[in-house]
Amino acid sequence: DEVVNLPAPPDLSVHSTNMKHILTWSPVTIPGETVNYSVEYQGEYERYYTSSTWIPSSWCSSISTPECNVTDDITATVAYNFRVKATLGSQSSSWSTLKELFNRNSTVLTSPRMKISKDGYHLIVEFEDMGPYFEFNVTYWKKSPNSQKELYKIVREGGNLVHLETMEAGAEYCVKAQTIVEVIERSSTFNQVECIRAQDESPL
Amino acid sequence: IAEENPKLLQNLMFHSSNFENILKWDSVQGSPADTVYSVQYKRYGDPKWKPKAECQNITQTFCNLTYETRDTEEQYFAKLMASSQGHGDIMEWRQTTRFSACRDTLIKPPLVTCIPSVWSVKLIVHPSPTALWTRDGHQQTLEEIFPDLFYRLQLHINQTYQMHFEGKKKEYEFFGLAPDTEYQGVTMIVIPTPFKESAPYTCRVRTLTDRTW
């Protein structure tokens, strides 16, 4: 092949939200050619104990898009580094690496999307399925002029409608929730409070 | 022992639930009818294999090793010799992978009684017996073996939502239900350490008719 000077892919960085970690970089463009990329990673262990060896990423060996889902590679709460090289035919660029190491405990935790509904006197809550790391801490209370006793419940997984409380006839109940991610010992902010009123006593 | 073209036996493995540990295997289609099997077992780290007396030259394809592998914290291997005189003296043996009852035993669904009333359903969970016995002849329950064991209960309401309970006590009542309505109760055993979940016990139950009118 015609020898082309392949630059190392620039601007390598990790974008992580709700424990989903995406490695991105700026594309290397060669007119009329398709450039592929290969990704490798190393944890703190590889850096300090195995003279900085690298491990091929689970899903991104010879890909053509300038991004890689590295969620399955980051399975411990330590600092990870990534490197990417561009390849074109038999030619390869040098490796580019992260400017800052990435630790999953820095992931952005968004407050959970929640739907509340009722079935008769049953107050029902539903969360989106956010994956195995996520539990939901639900706080709810009956609105009343004088006191507001907060109650708590842990919903283990999203994707199901879950009964929260059996409501008193005609009373209004309010709910808010946050996600909990035990493996990094962090939780999200609470979402917007939502309220719903129970049906009145059914006529005799 | 790779199982390339076995002649007499295959799929040798432990099948364990609630610590009843049964060694099972399959004969090979077309293998001689006079095939007999002999079982040996050993604890991982011990040099000696021991024969299982009741499973020497047997024709059945299972052998109960519950007693021999009863130390739940230890790891074991079993080895099986299959032989057939009638057809040119074939002999074959296989060995299991490393078996640890504590890690590998499956947890059977809990024993549950479902009691409907007009406005509620009560679920009563009973202790789960195991195949383990103490020296003084007491049959151990899962609750005794795993002190951090708890139950997870759900009441499914017209296939759209569920009421949940979780805890160590034995009795749970789901209130605020409608009379003369069908519900499905689902109960599971959860063991946090080492993490295990039982298959669910499911009961269909109908609340009673409200006869106060």
Next chain:
Amino acid sequence: GLKRLHLGSCVLSMNFQEIRNEFLEIKGYVQAEDENLDNRILKSSEALQDIKPTERCCFFHHLLRFYLDRVFKNYQTSNYHIRRKVSSIANSFLGIKRELRLCHDHLMCHCGEEAKEKYTHILSHFEELDGQKAVVKALGELDILLRWMERT
């Protein structure tokens, strides 16, 4: 989820399920590589939970360093899936070791005779075996170590 590891006055919280799940993915492969069924490195006589509580932290620290220094890094495999899982477990152990440092800094990790003696036994079981075979056996016995940790 998270479990508390009680090592005398040193209490760590660690995610057992993740490490256990990673090991379950390599258990069959690694244990099948270990053909020596007559020997064992982590013997019941040296179980972590049976060591007196005041010396458990030190003994556990030795075990962690043994796996980090002599087992994970020396385990050779051309299978990338296995290598990723071993890396995951090694990095998780590193996270635990960092937590253990806090106990050490607060003088909760006293090393007495029992911890030293029992660790010496484990090391001798390991060194009696040939290099790579010993590494394979030690890696295959991770479930024994995890069980000891669960029972503290």
